[in-house]
Amino acid sequence: MNKTQRIEAxxxxxxxxxxxxxxxxxxxxxxxxxxxxxxxxxxxxxxGPFSSPRRIGSIINLAVPFTLCGxxxxxxxxxxxxxxxxxxxxxxxxxxxxxxxxxIGANMPAVILVPLLLLIGAAIxxxxxxxxxxxxxxxxxxxxxxxxxxxxVITQLAIYILRYFMKDPGISFIGxxxxxxxxxxxxILGKMRVGSGVIIALIFVxxxxxxxxxxxxxxxxxxxxxxxxxATAVGLSTLGISFAAQLAGGALAGxxxxxxxxxxxxxxxWTASTGHGFDGLxxxxxxxxxxxxxxxxxxxxxxxxxGADVVNxxxxxxxxxxxxxxxxxxLLVAAESFLSxxxxxxxxxxxxxxxxxxxxK
Amino acid sequence: xxxxVLRMQGITKIYPNGFMANKDVTFGIGAxxxxxxxxxxxxxxxxxxxxxFGMEDCQNGQIFINGKxxxxxxxxxxIAKGVGMVHQHFMLLPSLTVAENVVLGVEPxxxxxFDFEGAVKSTQEIADKYNFKxxxxxxxxxxxxxxxxxxxxxxxxxxGAKILxxxxxxxxxxxxxxxxxxxxxxxxxxxxxxxxxISHKLEEVMRICSRVTVLRHGECMGTYDTKDLDESKISRLxxxxxxxxxxxxxxxxxxxxxxxxxxLRRFNSFGKPVIDGVTFTVRSGEVVGxxxxxxxxxxxxxxxxxxxxxxxxxxxxxxxxxxxxxxVRQIRDNGMAYIAEDRMVEGVAGDMSIEMNIMADRFTKQxxxxxxxxxxxxxxEETLKLIKxxxxxxxxxxxxxxxxxxxxxxxxxxxxxxxxxxxxxLANQPTRGIDVGTAEMIRKxxxxxxxEEGTCTVLISADLNEVLECSDRLLVMRKGKVVAAFPKAxxxxxxxxxxxxxxxxxxxxxxxxxxx
Numbered sequence: 001m002n003k004t005q006r007i008e009a010x011x012x013x014x015x016x017x018x019x020x021x022x023x024x025x026x027x028x029x030x031x032x033x034x035x036x037x038x039x040x041x042x043x044x045x046x047x048g049p050f051s052s053p054r055r056i057g058s059i060i061n062l063a064v065p066f067t068l069c070g071x072x073x074x075x076x077x078x079x080x081x082x083x084x085x086x087x088x089x090x091x092x093x094x095x096x097x098x099x100x101x102x103x104i105g106a107n108m109p110a111v112i113l114v115p116l117l118l119l120i121g122a123a124i125x126x127x128x129x130x131x132x133x134x135x136x137x138x139x140x141x142x143x144x145x146x147x148x149x150x151x152x153v154i155t156q157l158a159i160y161i162l163r164y165f166m167k168d169p170g171i172s173f174i175g176x177x178x179x180x181x182x183x184x185x186x187x188i189l190g191k192m193r194v195g196s197g198v199i200i201a202l203i204f205v206x207x208x209x210x211x212x213x214x215x216x217x218x219x220x221x222x223x224x225x226x227x228x229x230x231a232t233a234v235g236l237s238t239l240g241i242s243f244a245a246q247l248a249g250g251a252l253a254g255x256x257x258x259x260x261x262x263x264x265x266x267x268x269x270w271t272a273s274t275g276h277g278f279d280g281l282x283x284x285x286x287x288x289x290x291x292x293x294x295x296x297x298x299x300x301x302x303x304x305x306x307g308a309d310v311v312n313x314x315x316x317x318x319x320x321x322x323x324x325x326x327x328x329x330x331l332l333v334a335a336e337s338f339l340s341x342x343x344x345x346x347x348x349x350x351x352x353x354x355x356x357x358x359x360x361k
Numbered sequence: 362x363x364x365x366v367l368r369m370q371g372i373t374k375i376y377p378n379g380f381m382a383n384k385d386v387t388f389g390i391g392a393x394x395x396x397x398x399x400x401x402x403x404x405x406x407x408x409x410x411x412x413x414f415g416m417e418d419c420q421n422g423q424i425f426i427n428g429k430x431x432x433x434x435x436x437x438x439x440i441a442k443g444v445g446m447v448h449q450h451f452m453l454l455p456s457l458t459v460a461e462n463v464v465l466g467v468e469p470x471x472x473x474x475f476d477f478e479g480a481v482k483s484t485q486e487i488a489d490k491y492n493f494k495x496x497x498x499x500x501x502x503x504x505x506x507x508x509x510x511x512x513x514x515x516x517x518x519x520x521g522a523k524i525l526x527x528x529x530x531x532x533x534x535x536x537x538x539x540x541x542x543x544x545x546x547x548x549x550x551x552x553x554x555x556x557x558x559i560s561h562k563l564e565e566v567m568r569i570c571s572r573v574t575v576l577r578h579g580e581c582m583g584t585y586d587t588k589d590l591d592e593s594k595i596s597r598l599x600x601x602x603x604x605x606x607x608x609x610x611x612x613x614x615x616x617x618x619x620x621x622x623x624x625l626r627r628f629n630s631f632g633k634p635v636i637d638g639v640t641f642t643v644r645s646g647e648v649v650g651x652x653x654x655x656x657x658x659x660x661x662x663x664x665x666x667x668x669x670x671x672x673x674x675x676x677x678x679x680x681x682x683x684x685x686x687x688x689v690r691q692i693r694d695n696g697m698a699y700i701a702e703d704r705m706v707e708g709v710a711g712d713m714s715i716e717m718n719i720m721a722d723r724f725t726k727q728x729x730x731x732x733x734x735x736x737x738x739x740x741x742e743e744t745l746k747l748i749k750x751x752x753x754x755x756x757x758x759x760x761x762x763x764x765x766x767x768x769x770x771x772x773x774x775x776x777x778x779x780x781x782x783x784x785x786x787l788a789n790q791p792t793r794g795i796d797v798g799t800a801e802m803i804r805k806x807x808x809x810x811x812x813e814e815g816t817c818t819v820l821i822s823a824d825l826n827e828v829l830e831c832s833d834r835l836l837v838m839r840k841g842k843v844v845a846a847f848p849k850a851x852x853x854x855x856x857x858x859x860x861x862x863x864x865x866x867x868x869x870x871x872x873x874x875x876x877x
Binding site for chain 1: 375377420667669688689690692693694699701706707708709710711712713717720721722724725729730733734735737756760761764777
């Protein structure tokens with residue numbers, strides 16, 4: 001690594017940290033402005049998520065779907081297709097695997113049922129993602145528009161299935177019957193009560209990192225995403241690769257939905273879109289579309305969400321203000337030229353020093 | 362020299378990628394002067410002028426116009442201060458008329474609406490004043506390149522430019538158009554405009570400029586009166602040694618045909634033919650050059666041969682197999698290698714590592730895999746070898762390509778394309794915008810591969826020196842057709858070539874028989 005490269009790498013980290021710090025600062029200012037007891041609230045917001053093993057466990061549990069959805073968006077993002085269908089895949093996958101799990105899971109051991117349901121979730125995801133991907137490939141329809149429109153349709157489909165085919169009349173809210181024990185993932189790590197879904201998430205992080213960096217498909221995706229014209233000129237099937245990447249991304253969103261149901265719920269009870277697809281996009285941006293970094297982005301996002309929850313339950317601040325902070329983070333992390341002036345100055349100085357040094361010799 | 366109208370003092374510019382484009386450059390020009398700024402490609406001429414025109418900022422240095430220090434924030438600011446620039450690539454709106462293009466930014470208004478008549482009138486006035494023959498009501502899309510350049514110059518003049526920067530103005534012109542441009546420049550000079558003439562065509566510089574400032578690797582090598590210099594002295598200042606323009610090569614021994622193009626036709630989206638009945642054959646062991654003013658079908662031909670575009674009629678046969686309907690992958694597997702016209706668009710993925718760029722055409726092949734995975738060790742080994750063989754200056758194979766200089770980026774491209782095992786090399790502008798050393802290496806490698814390995818090469822280039830010296834046979838393209846064919850490229854003079862390029866002359870099919 002030469003000096004220029006090292007400065008670029010360091011500034012990348014500084015940029016993300018500075019973006020987060022600014023977002024925090026804004027959050028704190030809002031708290032001070034609107035809360036009667038700002039010092040307590042600020043303390044709760046920063047330290048609250050770590051105040052009990054249960055809360056730390058909650059961060060990890062929340063980070064599980066964020067990680068899987070982040071990985072899903074890594075595929076879309078790698079080929080520069082902002083296919084947002086993951087948002088509704090997550091929901092429909094959760095719905096369908098609950099439905100199937102209830103039908104067939106009564107006497108099945110977990111070791112068969114869990115992988116089977118994950119596979120079904122993946123198949124649902126790939127099938128749904130096929131629609132915007134094929135429209136992009138064959139009809140040149142914008143994936144963002146198509147996937148967003150489809151999200152509305154698929155979300156309503158999931159709600160319809162829940163209301164008319166799965167609803168448990170014996171409970172006071174809208175939800176399915178309670179799932180069989182075999183598809184409720186056991187908790188681990190004692191008091192923290194972390195669901196074993198975290199293991200599934202970590203396995204996928206490892207597998208997908210290997211796909212990205214050690215297989216020819218990963219290389220193809222990265223080349224296509226970086227410069228599609230170049231990819232075409234060296235003989236890669238640009239359309240085919242970005243199509244395949246979108247199917248893979250969809251499959252992962254399906255896995256994410258299935259895992260979330262098995263990890264954190266006893267019933268399927270989502271009656272509105274969960275927002276996980278968009279959270280996945282945020283995580284992928286934070287991780288710079290690098291699957292290895294995805295769990296860290298996911299943990300960070302989970303940490304501020306839990307912080308917001310803590311403040312919400314123990315103070316007088318509504319949960320919604322977290323979306324403000326999130327917005328600022330996306331803005332500052334995604335804005336590539338944030339702090340670029342400072343970075344360029346550093347590079348300029350180091351080159352000048354280097355040239356001067358060379359002259360002295 | 363009369364009083365100095367412009368002085369740039371101690372200009373230093375470092376790009377965000379760490380490349381130092383200008384280092385403490387100082388130069389000044391006088392009134393009524395045509396002043397040459399010369400240097401190799403990448404010596405920092407264009408950067409220096411972009412700084413003067415407010416398109417780039419610099420880290421150090423001052424600019425004085427008429428003795429007064431000025432800060433130039435942006436091109437509008439530069440124009441207000443009397444600086445005009447004609448870019449290498451024209452910045453015109455082709456669907457508008459000449460007059461509309463010229464008055465853009467200073468539109469005459471009547472009753473709150475654009476006054477087209479007034480625009481035509483003032484355009485005609487300024488054109489007459491400086492003796493430019495253009496039709497103010499013609500659409501820019503119908504003009505020749507030479508006329509477009511006039512429109513660009515008029516654009517600067519109508520805004521009152523007293524210092525006019527011309528960035529390689531003759532690169533796109535035929536010899537005849539160049540003559541006309543020079544006449545106009547003399548006229549401009551005499552009417553009080555100072556001209557900065559960027560070029561690396563030394564005989565032009567010697568002819569029309571009174572003084573020369575030489576840049577080498579971003580540093581100023583001094584300003585000289587042209588009467589004290591000759592071409593070889595300038596070239597020594599530019600590159601530190603005499604440029605060897607001759608390429609020593611044995612006569613080709615053309616063998617069996619590798620590439621056969623038969624009556625090829627391709628149309629653009631308006632149904633106009635862009636390749637119009639092109640037929641020629643390239644045999645193993647020979648380099649066929651294609652000359653022509655840019656935009657006469659060379660790029661379109663290159664796209665067809667590279668498999669990036671289809672064609673309407675005719676056929677292209679490579680190694681006995683028609684490429685119609687084949688994918689790029691299949692054509693490459695059938696023996697094609699492609700050095701793309703614009704290396705940053707089709708030649709490399711800038712954000713990817715050197716290794717990925719060099720391996721981009723081959724990592725999918727079975728012998729670069731171990732089971733499901735890519736064979737990292739083998740790829741690393743081969744990349745390191747190629748970096749060494751092609752002398753790519755870099756810190757590691759993991760460095761992103763965009764951090765390299767233009768010449769080293771092109772080395773990455775050729776390291777891939779020259780080693781792909783192809784027997785047909787399609788080289789489109791292989792040395793555009795890169796340093797002399799790398800250009801020489803690329804040209805020599807093309808010739809050497811044809812002589813030693815029997816590859817056939819199609820060399821498309823706007824650099825006349827290159828097509829004349831590097832090619833064995835030479836074809837000239839104009840308006841999508843082959844209009845001339847010469848059996849020995851190095852015996853063709855630039856003047857003859859210019860006449861065919863411009864369409865003053867054209868060979869009949871009978872004359873070209875046996876040469877295609």
